[in-house]
Structures are given as structure tokens and as C-alpha cells.
Amino acid sequence: MQRAILAFSLFSASALASPFSPQTIEIAEQLQLQAMASDAAYQIVADLTTEIGPRLPGTVNDARAVAWAKARFEQMGFDKVYLEPVEVPHWERGGIAAKVTSPFPQPLLITALGNSVSTPPDGITAEIVRFANLAELEAAAAKSLDGKLAFIDHKMERSRDGRGYGPVVTARSKGASIAASKGAVGLMLRSVGTDSHRFAHTGVMRYAAGIAQVPAVTLSAPDADQLTRMLQRDPHVEVTLNVKNQAFPPKTSYNVIGEISGSSKADEIVLIGAHLDSWDEGTGALDDGAGVGIVVAAAKQIIDANLTPERTIRVVLFAAEEIGLVGAKAYRDAHQAELSNHYIAAEADFGAGPIYKIHSRVGEHALADFDAMAKQLESLGVKRGNNNSWGGPDMSVLPPLGVPVAGLALDGTDYFDYHHTPDDTLDKVPPAAIQQSSAVYTVFTWLMANSESNFRPIPIPTK
Amino acid sequence: MQRAILAFSLFSASALASPFSPQTIEIAEQLQLQAMASDAAYQIVADLTTEIGPRLPGTVNDARAVAWAKARFEQMGFDKVYLEPVEVPHWERGGIAAKVTSPFPQPLLITALGNSVSTPPDGITAEIVRFANLAELEAAAAKSLDGKLAFIDHKMERSRDGRGYGPVVTARSKGASIAASKGAVGLMLRSVGTDSHRFAHTGVMRYAAGIAQVPAVTLSAPDADQLTRMLQRDPHVEVTLNVKNQAFPPKTSYNVIGEISGSSKADEIVLIGAHLDSWDEGTGALDDGAGVGIVVAAAKQIIDANLTPERTIRVVLFAAEEIGLVGAKAYRDAHQAELSNHYIAAEADFGAGPIYKIHSRVGEHALADFDAMAKQLESLGVKRGNNNSWGGPDMSVLPPLGVPVAGLALDGTDYFDYHHTPDDTLDKVPPAAIQQSSAVYTVFTWLMANSESNFRPIPIPTK
Ligand SMILES: [Zn+2]
Ligand SMILES: [Zn+2]
Ligand SMILES: [Zn+2]
Ligand SMILES: [Zn+2]
Numbered sequence: 001m002q003r004a005i006l007a008f009s010l011f012s013a014s015a016l017a018s019p020f021s022p023q024t025i026e027i028a029e030q031l032q033l034q035a036m037a038s039d040a041a042y043q044i045v046a047d048l049t050t051e052i053g054p055r056l057p058g059t060v061n062d063a064r065a066v067a068w069a070k071a072r073f074e075q076m077g078f079d080k081v082y083l084e085p086v087e088v089p090h091w092e093r094g095g096i097a098a099k100v101t102s103p104f105p106q107p108l109l110i111t112a113l114g115n116s117v118s119t120p121p122d123g124i125t126a127e128i129v130r131f132a133n134l135a136e137l138e139a140a141a142a143k144s145l146d147g148k149l150a151f152i153d154h155k156m157e158r159s160r161d162g163r164g165y166g167p168v169v170t171a172r173s174k175g176a177s178i179a180a181s182k183g184a185v186g187l188m189l190r191s192v193g194t195d196s197h198r199f200a201h202t203g204v205m206r207y208a209a210g211i212a213q214v215p216a217v218t219l220s221a222p223d224a225d226q227l228t229r230m231l232q233r234d235p236h237v238e239v240t241l242n243v244k245n246q247a248f249p250p251k252t253s254y255n256v257i258g259e260i261s262g263s264s265k266a267d268e269i270v271l272i273g274a275h276l277d278s279w280d281e282g283t284g285a286l287d288d289g290a291g292v293g294i295v296v297a298a299a300k301q302i303i304d305a306n307l308t309p310e311r312t313i314r315v316v317l318f319a320a321e322e323i324g325l326v327g328a329k330a331y332r333d334a335h336q337a338e339l340s341n342h343y344i345a346a347e348a349d350f351g352a353g354p355i356y357k358i359h360s361r362v363g364e365h366a367l368a369d370f371d372a373m374a375k376q377l378e379s380l381g382v383k384r385g386n387n388n389s390w391g392g393p394d395m396s397v398l399p400p401l402g403v404p405v406a407g408l409a410l411d412g413t414d415y416f417d418y419h420h421t422p423d424d425t426l427d428k429v430p431p432a433a434i435q436q437s438s439a440v441y442t443v444f445t446w447l448m449a450n451s452e453s454n455f456r457p458i459p460i461p462t463k
Numbered sequence: 464m465q466r467a468i469l470a471f472s473l474f475s476a477s478a479l480a481s482p483f484s485p486q487t488i489e490i491a492e493q494l495q496l497q498a499m500a501s502d503a504a505y506q507i508v509a510d511l512t513t514e515i516g517p518r519l520p521g522t523v524n525d526a527r528a529v530a531w532a533k534a535r536f537e538q539m540g541f542d543k544v545y546l547e548p549v550e551v552p553h554w555e556r557g558g559i560a561a562k563v564t565s566p567f568p569q570p571l572l573i574t575a576l577g578n579s580v581s582t583p584p585d586g587i588t589a590e591i592v593r594f595a596n597l598a599e600l601e602a603a604a605a606k607s608l609d610g611k612l613a614f615i616d617h618k619m620e621r622s623r624d625g626r627g628y629g630p631v632v633t634a635r636s637k638g639a640s641i642a643a644s645k646g647a648v649g650l651m652l653r654s655v656g657t658d659s660h661r662f663a664h665t666g667v668m669r670y671a672a673g674i675a676q677v678p679a680v681t682l683s684a685p686d687a688d689q690l691t692r693m694l695q696r697d698p699h700v701e702v703t704l705n706v707k708n709q710a711f712p713p714k715t716s717y718n719v720i721g722e723i724s725g726s727s728k729a730d731e732i733v734l735i736g737a738h739l740d741s742w743d744e745g746t747g748a749l750d751d752g753a754g755v756g757i758v759v760a761a762a763k764q765i766i767d768a769n770l771t772p773e774r775t776i777r778v779v780l781f782a783a784e785e786i787g788l789v790g791a792k793a794y795r796d797a798h799q800a801e802l803s804n805h806y807i808a809a810e811a812d813f814g815a816g817p818i819y820k821i822h823s824r825v826g827e828h829a830l831a832d833f834d835a836m837a838k839q840l841e842s843l844g845v846k847r848g849n850n851n852s853w854g855g856p857d858m859s860v861l862p863p864l865g866v867p868v869a870g871l872a873l874d875g876t877d878y879f880d881y882h883h884t885p886d887d888t889l890d891k892v893p894p895a896a897i898q899q900s901s902a903v904y905t906v907f908t909w910l911m912a913n914s915e916s917n918f919r920p921i922p923i924p925t926k
Contacts, residue, residue, distance in 0.1 A: 050692045053569030061569065095558075106516030106524065106746070109885060197660060198745070198885040222888040226746070229513045229889075282661070283569070283689070422572060422661040425685040426692075 019369040019453040020376070027450075028376060028443050031301050035439035036380075041297035042431045044072070045290055045352075049283040049426045056280040057320035058090025058251040065276050069256040069317050072296070077303050078258035078315075086330040088253045088320040091115055093202075093280055094244035098188075098217070101125060102238040104230050109220045110188070111200035111281065112243050113172060114323060115207070116216040123242035124149075124185050124215075130231055134171040137178055146183035149239055150175070151190075153224050158194040162350065162412045168192050169203070176216035177208035186241055187216040190224035192416070198222055199421035202279050204323050215243045253277075253319040255327045260302055262312035262449065269314050269338070270448045271345035272298065272441060273394055275321030282424030286415060290429055290437075291348035292317055298441035309449030311343055318394045321349070328394035332401070342403045344448050344455060346441075347392025350410040352429045353437030358444070359385035359407035361399050362455035369453035370406075376447060380440050385409060390461065400462075404455035406448075408440055482832040482916040483839075490913075491839060491906050494764050498902035499843075504760035505894045507535070508753055508815075512746040512889045519743040520783035521553025521714040528739050532719040532780050535759070540766050541721035541778075549793040551716045551783040554578055556665075556743055557707030561651075561680070564588060565701040567693050572683045573651070574663035574744065575706050576635060577786060578670070579679040586705035587612075587648050587678075593694055597634040600641055609646035612702055613638070614653075616687050621657040625813065625875045631655050632666070639679035640671035649704055650679040653687035655879070661685055662884035665742050667786050678706045716740075716782040718790045723765055725775035725912065732777050732801070733911045734808035735761060735904060736857055738784030745887030749878060753892055753900075754811035755780055761904035772912030774806055781857045784812070791857035795864070805866045807911050807918060809904075810855025813873040815892045816900030821907070822848035822870035824862050825918035832916035833869075839910060843903050848872060853924065863925075867918035869911075871903055 018025070048068065055065040066083065073081040091114060098108040126149045131137040133154040152171045157164035169192050176187040191201035200218045207213045219227065230237045256276060262268065274291030278284020299315045319327030332339070344362075358377060360370045367387065374384040390396040391405025399405055411433070418424040481488070511531065518528040529546065536544040554577060561571040589612045594600040596617040615634050620627035632655050639650040654664035663681045670676045682690065693700045719739060725731065737754030741747020762778050782790030795802070807825075821840060823833045830850065837847040853859040854868025862868050874896070881887040 046692065050689060051567050051696065053563075053567065053689075064568075100516075104514050104516065105527075196890045197662075198888060199661070222886075222890050225890060226513060226516075226888070229509065233514065423685075425661060425689070427659045427685050427688060 018372050019451045020447060024447065024450040025376065027307060028446050031305060031442050031446050032380065032439055034305060035301045035442040036435060038297065038301065039431065039435065040300050041293035041434045041438035042429065044296050045285055045293040045429050045434065046426055048289050048292060049285045053283045054280045055276065055278050055284060057088040057253055057277045057323055058248065059092065062253050062277060066254045066256055069276055073256065073258035076300050079261040080259040082257050083254040084257060084330065084334055086253050086255055086319040086327045087250045088326050089323050090248040090251045092246050092248065094246055097242045099240050100230065100237060101240050103234045108223045108239065109198050109200060110217045110223065111202050112245055113202055113205040113216040113218060115205050116243060116245055117213045118245050119215050119241055119243045123240050125238060125240040126185050127236055127238050128188065128227065130228065134175060137175065140182050143183045145179060148184055149186045149188055149241065150179035150184040151188045151227060153190045153228055155190065156192055156194055156416060158413065160411055160413045161409060162415065165192065165416065172203050173205050176205055176214055177211045180212045180214045184214060186214045189218045191218045191220055193221065193419060193421065195417035196221045197423065199423050201420045202281065203420045215241060217241065217243060255319050255331055256317040258299065258315045260299060260309060260313040263308050263310050265311045268311040268341050268343045270311050270343050270445055271314050271316060272445055273316040273318055273347045274349055275327065275394055276317040277320050277322050279322055279420045281422040283426065284424060285426045285429050286351040286418050286424050287420065288349045290352040290434055293434055294348040294438045294441050297438040298445050301442045302446060309446065311449040313445055313449050321394055325394055325397060328397045332397045339398065339401050339403055342398065344404045344406055345391050345395045345398050346406040346408055346444065347395045348408065348410065348437065348441065349392050350412045351415040352434040353410040354433045355382055355408045355437045355440040356411055357383050357385040357409040359389035359409060360387050361389045361458050362387065362404045363457055366453050366455045373447050373451065377440055377443060380436060382440055399458060400460060402456065402458060402460065404458050406444065408444060410437060481835050482914045483910060487910065487913040488839065490770060491909050494768060494905050494909050495843065495902055497768060498764045498905040499898060501760065501764065502894060502898065503763050504756035504897045504901035505892065507756040507759050508748055508892050508897065509889055511752050511755060512748045516746045517743045518739065518741050518747060520551040520716055520740045520786055521711065522555065525716050525740060529717045529719055532739055536719065536721035539763055542724040543722040545720050546717035547720060547793065547797055549716050549718055549782040549790045550713045551789050552786055553711040553714045555709050555711065557709055560705045562703050563693065563700060564703050566697045571686045572661050572663060573680045573686065574665050575708055576665055576668040576679040576681060578668050579706060579708055580676045581708050582678050582704055582706045586703050588701060588703040589648050590699055590701050591651065591690065593691065597638060600638065603645050606646045608642060611647055612649045612651055612704065613642035613647040614651045614690060616653045616691055618653065619655055619657055619879060621876065623874055623876045624872060625878065628655065628879065635666050636668050639668055639677055640674045643675045643677045647677060649677045652681045654681045654683055656684065656882060656884065658880035659684045660886065662886050664883045665744065666883050678704060680704065680706060718782050718794055719780040721762065721778045723762060723772060723776040726771050726773050728774045731774040731804050731806045733774050733806050733908060734777050734779060735908055736779040736781055736810045737812055738790065738857055739780040740783050740785050742785055742883045744885040746889065747887060748889045748892050749814040749881050749887050750883065751812045753815040753897055756897055757811040757901045757904050760901040761908050764905045765909060772909065774912040776908055776912050784857055788857055788860060791860045795860045802861065802864050802866055805861065807867045807869055808854050808858045808861050809869040809871055809907070810858040811871065811873065811900065811904065812855050813875045814878040815897040816873040817896045818845055818871045818900045818903040819874055820846050820848040820872040822852035822872060823850050824852045824854070824921050825850065825867045826920055829916050829918045836910050836914065840903055840906060843899060845903055862921060863923060865919065865921060865923065867921050869907065871907060873900060
């Protein structure tokens with residue numbers, strides 16, 4: 001089996017004028033076999049989610065996660081392990097309750113969006129007004145929501161690549177201020193998610209300057225459907241909402257960094273990452289424990305094989321992704337002088353996988369070289385994608401500064417069933433999927449650390 | 464299509480020396496077509512779960528459900544509609560919280576079992592001791608749990624007929640007192656359920672006389688797995704539990720009864736039923752809104768077809784099934800003098816279906832007649848079952864008093880994914896399944912109301 005794969009790839013590599021030496025390819029294939037026989041990625045997620053659990057930025061558990069990751073990195077045998085401070089916002093969820101008071105009294109299952117203010121202690125009671133989507137709310141007349149609760153009932157579509165997220169998530173981030181600008185006393189949003197379970201999906205929201213800050217909550221899909229059925233029976237549906245959240249002064253958290261030092265090109269960096277923080281209601285298994293497991297286990301395969309790459313391999317576990325890429329921006333700023341030495345960067349933050357495609361953002365002149373790398377991943381079931389990648393949420397701060405990125409596309413068909421809910425727990429991580437994903441990262445990382453390609457300059461994205 | 468079915472059944476009926484007249488069969492087949500073209504059962508569940516929602520015995524919503532059902536029956540055109548009072552226990556859930564305090568601090572998702580007492584206001588903090596099942600707990604030495612929380616981690620097996628429920632549910636009903644008898648300060652039970660979502664399954668529990676009453680809660684499956692993983696890493700896991708429930712004086716609720724009066728055998732009763740109450744966290748869609756929809760829509764088909772059965776068809780929506788068959792026992796006692804006139808009884812209380820088998824408890828001499836009835840259901844996909852039926856939870860009080868029963872077996876493969884959780888909502892009711900189930904009840908009810916069989920005496924069950 002090993003020999004057959006080797007023979008095939010040597011042939012295809014030479015046919016493509018490979019940017020990889022035969023020895024690099026041979027090691028990549030040995031690493032692939034090693035990774036596909038390893039449960040390291042799954043075990044890392046199991047340990048992180050069990051021993052730490054939820055890890056919202058600024059909380060005690062966030063600090064525990066940083067200490068856990070640093071200790072893990074040291075124990076794994078990285079050449080360098082260090083922390084870089086990140087000032088993170090600190091918001092915590094308190095109690096929450098909602099009920100329909102009229103005409104069909106019953107409780108509702110909701111959760112607060114991150115950053116949401118509280119209601120007054122006795123809650124607010126108001127009639128709801130339904131909007132099919134954010135555009136409908138935006139089209140509402142000024143003052144038309146005076147004293148009302150805006151209810152946005154936009155269903156997210158399921159897809160492998162998560163394309164259903166974009167069209168609905170703006171209502172989460174901006175809906176409360178838009179509602180308030182029409183006079184609403186609060187926002188009730190159908191969860192940004194694809195499940196039909198009684199879980200409300202949280203996520204970060206922002207208040208626009210100069211507009212009243214009103215509580216912003218999400219409903220589980222069954223609860224949103226329930227409200228819609230009620231409105232079909234009676235246009236006057238009244239809800240009581242009680243939300244108690246707390247904003248604290250910022251705290252210092254950390255990006256946790258581990259390096260495998262390079263040899264001949266030690267100053268060039270192959271950057272792989274994931275985010276260490278998570279929302280507070282689940283244990284952050286798919287988001288982004290899985291990403292942590294995938295990239296950390298990829299480095300572990302290389303360390304365990306006693307290999308020295310030509311370039312330095314740097315694993316970064318970012319702080320506070322969930323509340324605005326805070327750790328990523330801190331990394332970008334702290335490493336500004338060094339960004340021109342970032343050879344390529346990639347982040348795993350879309351569940352456990354498997355990885356089915358590899359996108360890129362590299363110079364047009366280097367596409368053949370990237371294709372050759374992608375070819376090497378074919379035996380793992382990975383196809384070549386497009387050249388429009390942003391590298392993942394945290395890495396997305398880098399391409400505007402010229403850093404080449406790769407997008408290893410994780411199969412996210414079920415991702416938004418669990419995303420930002422209490423149900424994001426270890427049992428949702430398929431061991432075989434995360435094993436494949438980590439194997440892909442292992443091979444990718446090794447090839448990138450030893451490639452003779454030059455991916456710069458890249459097409460600089462604008463958005 | 465209609466003609467083909469008719470021709471076939473006339474043939475098979477005559478071959479079996481049918482207890483049904485050709486006219487009875489012909490009407491049954493017309494009713495079957497009518498029911499299979501109707502969404503009445505689904506609409507009834509939609510209305511009940513939307514307009515009432517949860518309906519725990521003794522609560523405001525329980526009373527609203529009774530009024531709703533009575534009005535619905537009257538609007539449907541039953542010949543008689545009446546309420547029979549039932550004194551029901553009244554317990555309500557308050558706030559609940561649990562967390563691991565050491566060595567891996569994080570919240571746990573739990574719910575209280577019905578009847579559970581509260582903790583002291585500040586909660587209880589104690590080490591947990593894991594038992595694989597109730598037998599292991601029973602085998603624990605006296606005082607061995609002094610000051611500890613007993614954690615029973617028994618997994619329920621999935622099956623179509625719910626056979627996995629029996630082996631685990633005793634731990635729910637009796638576990639707290641058994642734990643307390645060994646000194647435990649509380650019971651934490653892995654949910655009696657087959658899902659792996661972050662829902663804790665509630666259900667009724669009882670305290671044994673003369674033993675300290677300790678709080679009894681269930682954990683979602685992912686939380687139970689999490690505790691087990693923690694114990695594998697550290698045998699000393701400490702949990703804080705805070706439970707606030709309230710017991711109130713009993714209230715009067717009602718069995719809601721609707722009748723289609725019989726003609727020549729009006730004093731004989733074909734009894735079909737379901738229970739109207741539900742647990743408080745979901746909207747009681749599968750348990751037992753679906754049963755309500757199935758049996759009420761079955762009667763509706765007969766009423767809408769302007770048919771008069773020979774026997775009286777009585778639909779009973781029982782009160783307070785969830786907390787101990789309270790309405791069923793009240794029915795049994797109130798109708799004692801009339802029970803010898805109960806021709807046959809059947810209850811739908813296992814989700815939306817489809818119905819795949821029909822069991823019975825009839826006299827041995829009448830098995831061929833019952834088989835002939837079952838034969839008539841074959842075109843709906845129903846097979847003949849055994850003669851050991853209890854008729855369903857509420858109906859189970861009747862066979863010991865000689866009443867023949869039928870068991871129309873609903874496919875419960877997914878039932879315990881949702882059973883007694885917040886997730887038991889309308890979206891879990893498959894419209895096609897409940898349509899078939901209600902069609903089966905329609906045909907069954909019509910045939911039983913016009914059969915020439917005599918099912919008595921039955922083999923009296925003992926248990
Ligand atoms: Zn993420
Ligand atoms: Zn996220
Ligand atoms: Zn039930
Ligand atoms: Zn039940």
C-alpha cells in the first residue's frame with residue numbers, strides 16, 4: 001500500500017515539474033500513513049472539551065484553556081512555546097427567560113446574543129412584529145415598531161460549504177440596532193442554524209453608535225415556527241422577555257503559540273491555526289475544539305516523526321475569535337514586521353471535517369505549484385478548489401497584507417446544526433472525519449514547510 | 464383503486480368467515496381512503512401544541528387544554544361531550560442549575576424529575592459516585608454514599624417497540640430513594656432517552672416511605688458522558704446542584720370525553736383514547752399530542768362521513784397520565800358499573816407512528832375474529848401481533864378487570880430521542896406517519912363498533 005502510493009506520486013510529481021523533492025514527497029506520504037493511523041486529533045478535542053469545557057473570552061475557563069494549551073504544547077515537544085497577550089472584551093450571560101403571555105401563554109426557549117444588554121429586572125412585555133428577513137425590517141417605516149419586539153424569522157439553508165450563513169448572519173450582528181432605529185424595544189431572531197431542535201444559537205452582535213441599545217436574543221427554530229403559527233392564528237402575540245447579562249472590564253487573554261523550528265529557511269513561517277476560545281453554552285467541540293485538534297495533531301505528527309522542516313512551522317491558537325477576531329488582530333499587529341516572512345497560512349474553524357477541497361490565495365504564477373501540492377492530497381479525497389480563499393476567520397486579517405493563504409475546506413453540512421449552541425459537544429465530532437482532516441493538515445504543513453514554490457505576490461482581496 | 468381494494472377484501476373476508484358484514488367492510492374501506500386523504504390528525508396536534516403548548520397536570524395550561532379539547536369536541540359534532548373530574552397532584556419545576564466545581568469546572572445541563580424536592584437555597588456540593596446501572600447502586604454498602612451524589616449512567620437501547628425503556632426507567636422512578644438509603648444526598652441520572660443531544664429527559668419519580676427525600680435530576684446524554692470522562696481522568700469529581708421545585712395542593716382536572724352514539728348496541732362501548740396532559744418543557748407533541756390527534760381524527764372521519772356505528776364510540780382524553788395514570792384510574796373507578804359493557808379499548812401514546820402491528824388481548828376463542836380485523840388493516844402496512852397487549856398506559860388499568868384491549872403498535876424508533884424533553888415539539892411529528900396512524904385507528908374503530916365478534920372472557924393479566 002505504502003509503496004504503491006509512493007510510486008504513483010513520484011510519477012505525477014515529475015509530470016508536473018514538482019516544487020517538492022522526492023524526499024519531501026516520501027516523507028509526506030509516510031506522515032500521511034502515520035496520521036491516518038493516529039487518534040491524536042480526536043484525543044486533543046476530548047481532553048480540551050472535558051478538562052476545560054466552555055471557554056468564553058475573559059472568563060476563568062478562558063484562562064484555564066490558555067494554561068491547558070501551553071502545557072499541552074510543552075509536553076508535545078515543540079521547539080518553542082510562548083504566549084502573546086491579547087486584551088479581550090469580557091461579557092457574560094446571566095439568567096434568561098421568555099414566554100408568550102397572550103393569546104397562547106407558554107414558555108419560549110431563547111438565548112442572548114453575545115454583547116446583548118439586559119432587560120430591566122422585571123423584563124419587558126411587548127407585542128411582536130414578524131419580518132421574513134432583515135431587508136423587510138430595514139424597509140419598515142420609522143417609529144412603526146414603537147414599543148414592539150421585532151421578530152426576524154429568516155431560515156438558514158444547509159450546505160456543505162456554509163454559504164447559507166452569510167445571508168442570515170447580518171441580522172444577528174446588526175438586527176438589534178436596525179430594529180431599535182424603528183422604535184423596537186428588543187430583537188428576537190430566529191437562530192442562525194440549520195437544525196430543528198430546541199437550541200437557540202448564540203453569536204456576537206454589535207450596537208450601532210447613537211441608537212438605543214435593546215436586548216437581542218435568538219429563538220430556537222421550533223420556537224420561531226411556533227411564533228409564526230401563533231401569528232397565523234392571531235396577529236396580536238405578546239411576549240415577556242427577561243434577560244440578565246453582564247459586561248465587565250476587558251481582560252488579558254493570550255494567543256498560544258508553538259513552533260517547530262525550521263532548518264535552512266528558519267525565518268520563513270508556515271502558519272497553521274485555530275481558535276482556542278468558544279461560546280459558553282456548549283463545550284466548543286466543533287467550534288473550534290476540532291480545529292485545535294486538527295492543527296495541533298498535525299504538528300504532533302511531524303514532531304513525533306522526529307522531522308526538521310526547512311521552514312519554521314508555527315501553530316497559533318487564537319484568543320477571542322468569537323467576539324471579533326480579537327486574537328487574530330493582535331497577532332497581525334504584533335507580527336507586522338515579520339508578515340513578509342509568512343510563507344502561507346491556513347486555519348481550521350469549520351468543524352471536524354472531512355476536508356474535501358483545498359482553496360488558495362497565491363500568485364497566478366504559482367498556481368501550478370499549488371496544484372501540485374493539491375495533487376498530493378488527492379489520495380486523501382481532497383480536490384483542488386479556487387484561488388479566492390481568505391484562509392479562515394482569524395487568518396482573514398493576513399491576505400490584505402499580502403500573506404498567501406490556503407483554505408482547507410471542511411465538510412460543514414451539519415456544522416450549523418450545532419454551531420454556537422449548548423449541543424456543541426464532543427459526541428458531535430466524528431473520529432474518522434477529524435482523523436482525515438488532521439492527516440490533510442499534516443501533509444499540507446509538511447509540503448509547505450519544504451516547498452520550492454514562491455507564492456508571492458498574491459491577488460490582494462478587498463471587501 | 465378503491466374498487467380493487469374492495470374486491471380483494473371481500474374475497475379475503477369471506478375466506479375467513481368474517482365477523483364483519485360486507486357493508487361494514489365497504490364503509491371501512493371508504494373511511495380508509497378518506498382518512499388517508501385527510502390531514503386532520505396533524506392539524507389537531509398543530510392546534511393543541513401551538514394554542515396550548517405544555518400542559519402539566521394542575522397548571523393553568525392543563526385547565527386551558529381541557530377547555531380547548533372540550534370546545535374542539537363540540538365543534539367536531541360528537542353526539543355527547545362531557546368532562547369528568549380528576550383530582551390531580553400539582554408539582555411545578557422552578558429554576559435549576561448544576562456545575563462541576565472540581566477538578567474541571569464547567570456547567571452541566573440537567574433537569575429535575577417530576578416530584579423531586581428542592582435542594583437548600585444555596586444548593587448542595589458533593590462528590591459524585593458513578594454506577595453503571597441501578598443494580599450496581601442497589602449493591603452498594605449501607606452508608607457507602609454518605610454525603611455523596613449517586614450518578615447512574617445506564618444507557619437506554621434504541622428499538623422500534625420501546626423495549627429499551629423498561630430496563631432503565633426503574634432507576635428514574637426509584638433511584639433517588641435507593642441512593643438515599645445508602646446515604647446519598649441526591650441522585651443524578653443519565654437521561655432515559657436514546658438521543659445524544661443536550662436535552663435532559665424528565666419523568667415522574669417516587670419517594671419510598673421512611674427514607675430521606677433527596678433531589679433527583681437527570682443529565683443529558685452528552686453531560687453523562689462528560690462526567691464519565693472526567694471520572695476516568697480523576698476519581699474525585701465534585702458537583703454543585705441547585706434545584707428549586709414546588710409542590711402545591713392537588714387540583715381538579717378533567718378527563719375529556721366525546722361520544723358517537725351507537726344504534727343497535729348503544730350500550731356497548733368501543734373506547735379509544737390518548738392522554739391530554741404533557742410534561743412542561745416541550746409542547747407534548749409526540750407525547751401525547753400525536754395520540755390525541757390520532758384518536759380524535761379517527762372519530763372525526765366517522766362523524767364527517769355521517770355514519771352511525773352499532774356500538775357507541777367513546778374517545779377519552781385522559782388527565783394526568785404523566786404523573787401516574789391518575790385520569791385512567793379515575794375513569795376506571797367512575798365507570799366501574801359499565802366496564803362489562805366495554806367492548807374493546809385502545810390507546811395511542813407512543814408518538815406519531817406509523818402503526819406497524821396490531822396486538823390484542825381477547826379470548827382465545829376470538830383470535831380468528833381478531834385476525835380477520837387485522838387482515839383488514841394489511842393494506843395500511845399493519846401486521847398481526849401477539850395476544851399479550853395491555854392496551855396502552857392508561858388503558859392498562861382495564862384488562863385486570865376483564866376489558867378486552869387492542870395494542871396498535873406505533874413505530875417508536877425515534878420516540879425516546881424526544882420523550883419528556885424540551886425538544887418534543889410539532890416539528891417532530893411526521894405528517895405522513897400520523898396520517899397513516901389515524902387511518903388505522905379509523906378503520907379499527909369502525910370495524911370494532913360494527914363487529915359480530917365477542918372478545919370476552921379475556922386472559923386476565925397479572926403483574
Ligand atoms: Zn469558530
Ligand atoms: Zn463560532
Ligand atoms: Zn405518554
Ligand atoms: Zn410521557
